Each structure stands twice: as C-alpha cells, then as structure tokens.
Amino acid sequence: MSVTTHDDTHAHDHHDHGPAKGFMRWVTTTNHKDIGTLYLITGLIMFFVGGAMALVIRAELFEPGLQYVDPHFFNQMTTLHALIMVFGAVMPAFAGLANWMIPMMIGAPDMALPRMNNWSFWLLPFSFVMLASTLFMDGGAAAAGWTLYPPLVLQTGHALPFTVFTVHLLGMSSIMAAINIIVTVFNMRAPGMTMMKLPLFVWTWVITAFLLIAVMPVFAGAVTMLLTDKFFGTSFFNAAGGGDPVLYQHLFWFFGHPEVYILILPSFGIISSIIPTFSRKPLFGYSSMVYATASIGLLSFIVWAHHQYTVGMPLAGELYFTYATMLIAVPTGVKVFNWLATMWKGAMTFETPMLYAIAFVVLFTMGGFTGLMMSISPADLQYHDTYFIVAHFHYVLVPGAVFALFAATYYWLPKWTGHMYDERLGKLHFWLTTISVNICFFPQHFVGLAGMPRRIPDYAVQFAEFNAMSSVGAFVFGFSQLIFAYVIYKAIQGGEKASSEVWEGAEAHGLEWHLPSPPPYHSWTEAPAQALISDLH
Amino acid sequence: MASTTKDAYYIPHKAQWPIFGSIGLSTLLAGFANYLNGHGFGSTMMIVGLGILVTMLFGWFGTVINESENGIFNHQVDISFRWGMMWFIFSEVMFFAAFFGALYYTRVLSESWLAGDSSFSYGSTKELLWQGFTAVWPNNGPGHVGGLEDGTFHPMGAWGLPALNTLILLSSGATVTWAHWGLLAENRAQLIKGLIATVILGFSFVLLQATEYHEAYSEMGLTLGTGIYGSTFFMLTGFHGLHVTIGAIFLTVVLFRSIRGHFTAKHHFAFEAAAWYWHFVDVVWLGLFIFVYWL
Numbered sequence: 001m002s003v004t005t006h007d008d009t010h011a012h013d014h015h016d017h018g019p020a021k022g023f024m025r026w027v028t029t030t031n032h033k034d035i036g037t038l039y040l041i042t043g044l045i046m047f048f049v050g051g052a053m054a055l056v057i058r059a060e061l062f063e064p065g066l067q068y069v070d071p072h073f074f075n076q077m078t079t080l081h082a083l084i085m086v087f088g089a090v091m092p093a094f095a096g097l098a099n100w101m102i103p104m105m106i107g108a109p110d111m112a113l114p115r116m117n118n119w120s121f122w123l124l125p126f127s128f129v130m131l132a133s134t135l136f137m138d139g140g141a142a143a144a145g146w147t148l149y150p151p152l153v154l155q156t157g158h159a160l161p162f163t164v165f166t167v168h169l170l171g172m173s174s175i176m177a178a179i180n181i182i183v184t185v186f187n188m189r190a191p192g193m194t195m196m197k198l199p200l201f202v203w204t205w206v207i208t209a210f211l212l213i214a215v216m217p218v219f220a221g222a223v224t225m226l227l228t229d230k231f232f233g234t235s236f237f238n239a240a241g242g243g244d245p246v247l248y249q250h251l252f253w254f255f256g257h258p259e260v261y262i263l264i265l266p267s268f269g270i271i272s273s274i275i276p277t278f279s280r281k282p283l284f285g286y287s288s289m290v291y292a293t294a295s296i297g298l299l300s301f302i303v304w305a306h307h308q309y310t311v312g313m314p315l316a317g318e319l320y321f322t323y324a325t326m327l328i329a330v331p332t333g334v335k336v337f338n339w340l341a342t343m344w345k346g347a348m349t350f351e352t353p354m355l356y357a358i359a360f361v362v363l364f365t366m367g368g369f370t371g372l373m374m375s376i377s378p379a380d381l382q383y384h385d386t387y388f389i390v391a392h393f394h395y396v397l398v399p400g401a402v403f404a405l406f407a408a409t410y411y412w413l414p415k416w417t418g419h420m421y422d423e424r425l426g427k428l429h430f431w432l433t434t435i436s437v438n439i440c441f442f443p444q445h446f447v448g449l450a451g452m453p454r455r456i457p458d459y460a461v462q463f464a465e466f467n468a469m470s471s472v473g474a475f476v477f478g479f480s481q482l483i484f485a486y487v488i489y490k491a492i493q494g495g496e497k498a499s500s501e502v503w504e505g506a507e508a509h510g511l512e513w514h515l516p517s518p519p520p521y522h523s524w525t526e527a528p529a530q531a532l533i534s535d536l537h
Numbered sequence: 538m539a540s541t542t543k544d545a546y547y548i549p550h551k552a553q554w555p556i557f558g559s560i561g562l563s564t565l566l567a568g569f570a571n572y573l574n575g576h577g578f579g580s581t582m583m584i585v586g587l588g589i590l591v592t593m594l595f596g597w598f599g600t601v602i603n604e605s606e607n608g609i610f611n612h613q614v615d616i617s618f619r620w621g622m623m624w625f626i627f628s629e630v631m632f633f634a635a636f637f638g639a640l641y642y643t644r645v646l647s648e649s650w651l652a653g654d655s656s657f658s659y660g661s662t663k664e665l666l667w668q669g670f671t672a673v674w675p676n677n678g679p680g681h682v683g684g685l686e687d688g689t690f691h692p693m694g695a696w697g698l699p700a701l702n703t704l705i706l707l708s709s710g711a712t713v714t715w716a717h718w719g720l721l722a723e724n725r726a727q728l729i730k731g732l733i734a735t736v737i738l739g740f741s742f743v744l745l746q747a748t749e750y751h752e753a754y755s756e757m758g759l760t761l762g763t764g765i766y767g768s769t770f771f772m773l774t775g776f777h778g779l780h781v782t783i784g785a786i787f788l789t790v791v792l793f794r795s796i797r798g799h800f801t802a803k804h805h806f807a808f809e810a811a812a813w814y815w816h817f818v819d820v821v822w823l824g825l826f827i828f829v830y831w832l
Contacts, residue, residue, distance in 0.1 A: 030550055116621070118556075186620055213628045227573075233762030234762065
C-alpha cells in the first residue's frame with residue numbers, strides 16, 4: 001500500500017475547505033487538529049503558570065522560617081498550583097492529543113461532534129481567567145488545597161463562588177470532550193478497525209472518557225453543596241444541622257480517585273504506543289493491556305476512601321479500602337511487565353520519546369510502589385498529610401503523566417509540524433528534566449517519613465538540607481522546560497523534513513503514520529484501505 | 538463539497554455559537570458569584586449572561602434543526618447524536634447520584650454516628666458534643682437548624698401532592714410513548730395529541746411542585762435551611778424540578794416542530810432524545826418518591 005496514493009486523493013478532496021484565515025479561524029474552528037492544537041498550547045501555557053506557582057512554593061521552602069510570602073498566600077499557591085496543573089495543564093494536554101490523534105488513528109475524517117468539540121475547548125480559557133481572577137479578590141484565592149475541604153474552604157472570601165463556578169465550567173468542558181471521544185471511537189472507526197484493533201492510546205482514552213463522564217458530575221454536585229452551605233443555609237457539611245463534613249470528603253474522593261486515573265490512563269496509552277515503535281516489536285500482550293486498563297478503570301470507583309484513612313471510618317471500612325486498593329497493583333503490574341516484555345530482545349534505539357518512555361516506566365513504577373505503601377491503612381496513619389504523599393503523587397504525575405506528555409510531544413511533533421525536532425536539544429531537555437525531577441522529589445520521601453507536614457510554609461530545622469536540595473531540583477526542572485518550549489517553537493518554524501512514517505517501521509504501529517507529515521487538514525475523508533488496517537499490529 | 542452530501546459524514550465549518558455560549562455562561566456565572574458576594578451589579582450581569590446564553594441556544598439548535606430538515610445528516614451522524622445524548626443523560630444520572638449519595642450517607646451512616654453509635658464513635662461524640670440527640674429521620678440535626686420558632690418542622694408526607702405528581706409523571710411517560718407510536722405509524726394527529734398531553738402533564742407537575750414548596754415554606758417550617766432534611770429534600774427535588782422544566786421545554790419544542798411537519802417515521806432523533814430525557818426525569822422521580830418522600 002503506497003502512501004502517496006493516499007496523499008493525492010486527499011489533496012484534491014480538500015482544496016475547497018482548508019483553514020480559514022486569521023484569529024477567527026481558531027475561535028470558530030470545528031477541525032480536530034485545530035482544536036487539538038489549541039488544547040495543547042493551552043496546556044503548555046498553564047504548565048508554565050502552574051509551574052511558576054510551584055517555584056513560589058519551593059522558594060519559600062528553600063530554608064526554614066518565613067521568607068518571601070505570607071502563609072495565607074502560600075496556601076493559595078498550593079491550592080492553585082494543583083488545580084491549574086490538574087485541570088489546566090495535564091487534562092487539556094491529553095484532550096489535545098486525543099483530538100489530534102484519535103481521528104487519525106481510527107481512520108475517521110474528524111471528531112464525531114465537531115461543534116461541541118469547539119465548545120469544550122472554548123470553555124477553558126474563560127474558566128482559567130475566572131480562576132486566576134480569584135487571586136485578586138477580597139480574601140484572596142481559595143487556600144484549602146485542591147480538595148476544597150469544608151469547613152476550611154468555607155472561610156474563603158469572595159473567591160468561593162468563583163472557584164465553585166470554575167469547577168462547574170471545567171466539568172462541562174471535560175464531559176463534552178469525553179462524550180465526543182466516546183462517540184467518535186464507537187461510531188467513527190473505519191471499516192475493519194475493530195475495537196480489539198484500536199491503538200492502546202485510543203483504548204485508554206475511551207476508558208478515561210468513561211471515568212470523566214461518571215465522576216465530573218459528582219464533583220460538580222459536591223462543590224454545589226459547598227456553595228449552598230455557604231450562601232443558602234443548607235447543612236450538608238454542618239454537624240449541628242445533621243450533616244457531616246466527612247461527607248464532602250467521600251464525595252470529593254469518589255471523583256478524585258478516578259480523576260487521578262484520568263490523569264494517568266492516557267499516559268499508559270502513550271507509553272504503549274512509543275515502546276513498541278522504538279523496540280521494533282509489536283506490543284506484548286495487547287489484549288491483556290486492554291483488560292488491565294478496563295480493570296483499573298473499574299477499580300478506581302471502589303477505592304476512594306484510602307484518601308481518608310485518618311479522618312475516621314469504621315474498622316470494616318479501613319480494611320475494605322486497604323484490600324481493594326492493593327488490588328490495583330495487579331493490573332498495573334500487568335502493564336509494567338508488558339512494557340518490559342515488549343522491550344525484551346527488541347532492536348531498541350533511544351530517541352527522546354523512547355528515553356522519556358523508559359524513564360516513565362521506571363519512575364512511575366516507583367511512584368506506584370509508594371502508593372502501595374500508603375494503601376495499607378495502619379501504615380498510612382504515619383504517612384498521611386506528610387511530604388511522603390507529596391513525593392508519591394508527584395512521582396506518578398510528573399515523571400508519570402507529564403513525562404508521558406513530553407514523550408508524546410517528541411513522538412508526534414514531526415507528524416504535526418512536518419519537521420523533525422532538534423534531537424540534541426531534546427536529549428538535553430530529557431537529561432536535565434530527569435535528573436532534576438529526582439533531585440526535587442526524591443528527598444521529599446525522607447522528610448515525609450520523618451514527619452514533615454504538607455501545605456505548611458515553615459518547618460523544623462532538621463528538614464533544612466533535604467528541602468534545600470528539593471528546591472534546587474525544582475528550579476532546575478522549571479527552567480529546563482524553557483528548552484522544551486523552544487524545541488516545539490523551532491520545529492514549528494522549520495527544520496529537517498519529516499517523512500510520513502517519521503520513525504523507522506512506525507507504519508506498522510498506527511494509521512497516523514500513513515498520512516503525510518504534516519497531515520492534510522481533514523484526516524481520512526475516505527476510509528483507509530482494509531489492507532492498511534489488517535497490517536497493523 | 539464532499540462533506541455536505543448525504544453519503545459522507547457531515548462536518549460543519551465555522552461554528553460561531555460555541556463562543557457565544559462560553560461568553561454567556563461565564564457572564565451568567567460571574568454575575569451570580571458577584572451577586573452572592575453582595576455586589577449590586579451581579580444581577581444585571583446575570584440577566585445579560587442569560588440573554589446571551591438563550592440567544593446561543595436558539596441559534597445553535599436552530600442551525601442544527603435546519604440542517605436536519607435539509608437532509609444533511611446521514612445515518613452515521615444520527616447515531617453520533619444518539620450516542621451523545623445517551624452519555625449526556627448518564628452524566629446527569631451521576632449528578633443526581635451525588636445528591637442521592639449525600640442522602641444515603643447521612644441517613645444510613647452519619648446520623649447514627651452523630652447520635653453516638655458505639656460501633657464507630659465509642660459513645661463519646663454524643664456525651665461531649667450533642668447530648669440528647671437521637672437519630673430519628675427526618676431531623677434537622679442536634680442543633681435544630683432552621684424550622685419553626687421552636688426548632689421543629691413538619692416533614693413532607695408522601696401521599697398528598699407527591700403521590701399525585703407520581704401519577705402525573707408516570708402518565709406522561711405513557712403519553713409520550715403513545716405519541717412515539719403515532720410518529721412511527723405516520724399518524725401525525727396522534728403524535729401531536731400525545732405531545733400536547735405530555736407537555737400539559739409536565740408543566741402541571743412543575744405547578745404542583747411549586748404549590749408544595751409554597752406550603753412547605755409558609756406553613757411547615759420546611760425550608761432549604763431546615764437542617765439536613767431540608768437540604769437534601771430541596772436540593773434533590775429542586776434539581777429534579779429544574780430537569781422536569783427543561784424536559785418540558787424540550788418536549789414543547791418537539792411539539793411545535795411536529796406541528797410544523799418535522800420528523801418522519803425513520804428520522805426523528807430530537808423526538809427520541811426528548812423522550813429519553815423525559816424517561817430519565819421520570820426514573821429519578823421514582824427514586825425521590827421512594828427515598829425522600831415515602832421511606
């Protein structure tokens with residue numbers, strides 16, 4: 001099957017509706033690639049905004065005592081850093097990848113519901129402006145942590161209703177994006193592209209989308225109760241009226257636990273795409289990967305209270321949530337072993353995407369193991385709300401989700417722009433990032449185990465050295481990301497032309513490598529030939 | 538263009554309505570937030586935002602209805618709409634699940650903990666904090682929050698207006714199905730009659746619900762602020778009432794479209810979407826009737 005035949009068919013099909021010109025192109029676009037680009041750029045910008053907040057936190061924690069910011073502002077920073085990184089950086093970036101790649105991977109012309117696709121993106125800038133504006137309000141932004149626990153969060157000043165409505169807007173955006181992705185995958189697959197032929201990235205996103213539709217409304221409901229408790233006299237979280245503040249924690253984590261899998265499942269999909277390409281082998285255990293992803297998705301709904309071991313629960317609850325949580329290690333282990341088995345005896349090369357993928361497997365697994373430690377409720381009584389948990393979730397989210405996003409960017413950037421990125425700068429970015437991320441987060445395990453609490457701007461002097469190390473790592477990590485932004489800018493501007501398959505042998509791993517680089521404005525207006533699909537592995 | 542013929546999947550271009558939606562919705566919400574914070578201009582912002590949002594809804598739905606009537610959507614597009622609607626309803630179900638979850642959690646677990654159930658609190662909560670509180674549902678908490686002057690209130694019984702409302706909603710489920718049979722049999726008169734009956738029943742439900750609320754507020758000491766019972770009662774039935782109103786408006790639009798001759802026996806996604814939504818609202822009500830009013 002020759003690639004050029006396809007290029008020709010597409011070239012003349014589409015000359016009549018290429019992109020519109022100017023700014024309005026981006027405001028009114030219904031094109032999956034345009035919207036994907038908007039999502040990705042938004043994610044990158046918010047990554048730097050949230051990162052700047054992290055550096056405020058690490059600057060303050062560089063040494064004991066209060067240096068730069070007052071404690072209330074410090075707490076606003078921890079809260080907004082988390083909300084922005086979760087909802088502003090990682091989720092939009094994954095949605096951007098889904099938009100760009102899913103139609104190309106399944107042989108579809110575009111997403112199933114293109115207008116709604118536009119709206120799900122264009123709610124985001126408005127929500128982020130609303131969230132950022134809370135910093136300048138009476139009483140400052142929300143400062144109770146991203147979990148927004150009452151009664152503390154109810155002490156927020158004018159920012160409270162704005163924060164609640166930001167969550168509503170972000171929730172609507174995510175739900176619409178998720179519905180679009182599910183409908184696209186269920187209804188827009190090319191003939192012959194059966195569910196068990198789908199690339200793992202598509203599978204993981206389908207399950208992620210299901211999680212999003214199931215839990216974002218619950219979060220919306222929980223923050224609505226915060227709003228009515230504050231302004232309309234309800235008693236959901238007020239014991240005097242018969243309510244219970246712990247109820248909020250249950251509602252939040254019923255959302256929050258699936259949410260952390262929303263942040264990691266698409267990463268699994270990305271890693272499962274990259275490792276086979278650079279090992280020059282098919283993915284080991286494809287169907288077990290699909291079932292493992294589905295199991296993780298289902299288990300995510302029944303383990304939430306492991307975030308609440310210390311708040312007070314009947315003994316049966318503590319035991320149940322401990323055992324259920326430990327079960328998650330099984331499907332996750334299946335995935336890690338499958339990645340290792342894929343690399344086993346492969347003809348491996350180590351371009352930047354592969355470096356990030358390997359670092360992901362190693363470092364994410366470490367984050368997973370600390371998670372296993374904390375799943376044991378009696379042990380967690382020691383770790384709870386210390387820097388140990390901070391180290392744990394940053395290991396799964398930074399060298400986990402964020403590394404997967406770096407890997408994906410380097411992997412698909414030549415496809416998107418038509419130019420190879422600068423491999424030398426990519427490797428520099430990788431080594432600086434990987435070393436600094438460990439300098440930043442590894443010492444946090446030690447201070448956490450020794451009892452340093454999280455979300456506090458000051459600490460006992462015995463923690464000084466490890467905190468100083470951590471801050472140095474954080475600043476190196478933060479500034480290294482400027483290289484990343486520059487590599488992307490440079491690849492957009494020009495560079496060595498990328499072929500349609502980009503990576504040696506990639507054509508066997510996905511339909512996207514059969515389209516030219518950059519691909520035409522509309523991906524597959526005619527379904528790809530059956531032979532293309534049956535040749536995939 | 539290949540993408541506007543019936544054999545290809547329709548991909549619209551230049552969507553101007555979503556940005557209206559974003560501007561309208563965020564103006565509405567920012568206005569509401571300002572209103573809650575006690576700023577006078579908040580309510581003006583809300584009205585402006587709502588105006589933009591309603592304009593967007595008219596414009597967006599109008600565009601899609603025109604496209605549909607012009608035969609642009611092929612079978613595959615129709616299936617996308619159906620999947621989309623189903624998953625949207627699922628998200629709504631999960632929104633109600635949060636409030637039902639709150640109801641079950643308080644009724645089954647936290648009430649008895651608050652009253653000193655020894656399996657959890659070893660009896661100390663009651664002694665130290667809320668002496669004399671016994672967990673009998675319905676209640677407005679050990680602090681007797683809200684209610685009449687003496688802190689008591691009258692809970693809403695199941696067998697007055699709520700039972701009548703159950704009857705109304707269940708009948709409306711039947712009439713909308715009868716209308717659907719009319720549409721499938723290409724009997725336009727039956728379709729229209731069935732829809733008129735459904736819409737009337739729907740708005741009657743809302744009217745009776747409003748009467749019930751009025752009675753609760755003016756005579757029974759039962760308000761949104763009446764402890765956990767008032768909170769769960771009004772938030773659950775209130776959000777349900779909002780959804781009934783939306784569903785009834787949806788059915789009204791479908792009714793007017795039916796009168797104008799829209800829909801065929803094979804091509805009537807909007808009708809089915811409205812009917813699905815209506816059945817969803819119906820099922821939520823049964824849950825409410827059992828767990829909020831009756832048990």
